[in-house]
Amino acid sequence: MAKANMNFNMERLPKELQSAFRKLYPDQTSEQRTEYLSVNEIHHGDAFDLLPHIEPNSIALSVWSPPYYVGKEYEAYLTFESWQSLLKNIIELHYPIVKPGGFLVVNIADILVFKDLSMPRVQADVVHRKRSSITRDDVLKAQAEHPEYNRYQLAKLLNCSEQTIDRRLNGNNIRGGKSEPQTRVKIVGGMVEQWGIDAGFYPYDRRVWVKDAAWENSRWANLSYRAVDEFEYLYFFWKPGITKYDRNRLTRDEWKNWGSRAVWTFPSVRVNDDHEAKFPVELPLRTIRLLTDPDEIILDCFMGSGTTAIAAIREKRQFIGIEIEEHYVTLSRQKVTLEANR
Numbered sequence: 001m002a003k004a005n006m007n008f009n010m011e012r013l014p015k016e017l018q019s020a021f022r023k024l025y026p027d028q029t030s031e032q033r034t035e036y037l038s039v040n041e042i043h044h045g046d047a048f049d050l051l052p053h054i055e056p057n058s059i060a061l062s063v064w065s066p067p068y069y070v071g072k073e074y075e076a077y078l079t080f081e082s083w084q085s086l087l088k089n090i091i092e093l094h095y096p097i098v099k100p101g102g103f104l105v106v107n108i109a110d111i112l113v114f115k116d117l118s119m120p121r122v123q124a125d126v127v128h129r130k131r132s133s134i135t136r137d138d139v140l141k142a143q144a145e146h147p148e149y150n151r152y153q154l155a156k157l158l159n160c161s162e163q164t165i166d167r168r169l170n171g172n173n174i175r176g177g178k179s180e181p182q183t184r185v186k187i188v189g190g191m192v193e194q195w196g197i198d199a200g201f202y203p204y205d206r207r208v209w210v211k212d213a214a215w216e217n218s219r220w221a222n223l224s225y226r227a228v229d230e231f232e233y234l235y236f237f238w239k240p241g242i243t244k245y246d247r248n249r250l251t252r253d254e255w256k257n258w259g260s261r262a263v264w265t266f267p268s269v270r271v272n273d274d275h276e277a278k279f280p281v282e283l284p285l286r287t288i289r290l291l292t293d294p295d296e297i298i299l300d301c302f303m304g305s306g307t308t309a310i311a312a313i314r315e316k317r318q319f320i321g322i323e324i325e326e327h328y329v330t331l332s333r334q335k336v337t338l339e340a341n342r
């Protein structure tokens with residue numbers, strides 16, 4: 001069948017259209033390309049624009065941690081909808097560039113404080129926070145005696161705050177505040193699985209990284225029965241093809257301690273002084289050692305401070321990095337140079 005001619009510049013189309021057109025014209029986009037993104041470099045730009053410039057079937061492992069949609073500065077440009085389409089599109093763009101038998105590993109966490117305006121606006125009755133001894137019966141009695149009083153007048157009469165009157169009558173704090181009304185957990189695993197499958201990958205494995213318990217981030221921890229934030233997921237996707245299985249990649253102890261284990265426990269980065277959300281080098285290092293051989297190419301299209309590139313250099317692999325924020329590109333390039341000169 002004759003191929004349709006694509007006599008327009010696809011990269012000037014809106015992103016949603018680009019993704020649809022890439023499915024229709026996959027061969028033409030790669031045929032037209034003679035130059036690919038160079039290896040062992042951090043490239044500045046949007047992953048969506050740059051992934052199609054990576055050589056097809058060249059990536060042994062792509063391992064990254066995307067924006068989690070938890071209100072970080074670098075994800076301020078995203079709505080929940082655009083965050084979902086960013087991840088869906090990025091996963092889809094991986095399929096042509098991962099080599100057959102290779103892997104995509106997504107490190108992500110559930111969204112613990114997810115706004116859901118359909119949620120009933122009722123909050124916990126936090127017993128240890130109650131300061132006033134005024135009971136609901138006291139308020140009802142005062143109301144019966146002074147039916148014309150509004151809540152400010154009732155508060156004055158009972159010598160308490162008008163919020164106390166409100167809480168005793170309505171059973172909750174309708175103003176919101178620290179405990180974030182109408183928020184719930186958003187479990188992301190199902191979405192990530194579906195995006196992987198839609199792209200052509202097969203979910204291959206999932207592991208849990210147990211990190212430091214983030215008490216300081218858990219505003220809800222002493223106002224509800226929710227647990228603190230202390231683990232993340234690693235979802236492994238496989239592109240059909242021959243996968244080399246080599247027991248010698250790890251020592252016997254490494255297989256026993258983490259290679260064959262679903263739960264990985266290692267500390268978070270001690271200080272996020274130069275980047276808001278770094279993962280520790282141990283995370284890409286383990287996936288690189290488990291799933292690839294020396295000299296193979298490792299990709300991280302959300303490169304941040306350069307952690308995956310550092311792990312790749314330590315393990316004598318090649319890497320390609322992509323990062324949208326210029327200052328993180330500068331930072332990661334500096335770190336790569338330091339690591340390479342070690």
Ligand SMILES: C[S@@+](CC[C@H](N)C(=O)[O-])C[C@H]1O[C@@H](n2cnc3c(N)ncnc32)[C@H](O)[C@@H]1O
Nearest residue numbers: 046047066074277278279302304305307323324
């Ligand atoms: C969770 S952080 C990754 C941190 C990294 N793993 C590290 O250890 O430093 C996500 C990174 O993705 C970058 N980013 C966000 N949107 C992007 C996009 N569309 N293309 C490329 N990078 C993007 C952010 O600037 C941020 O540095």
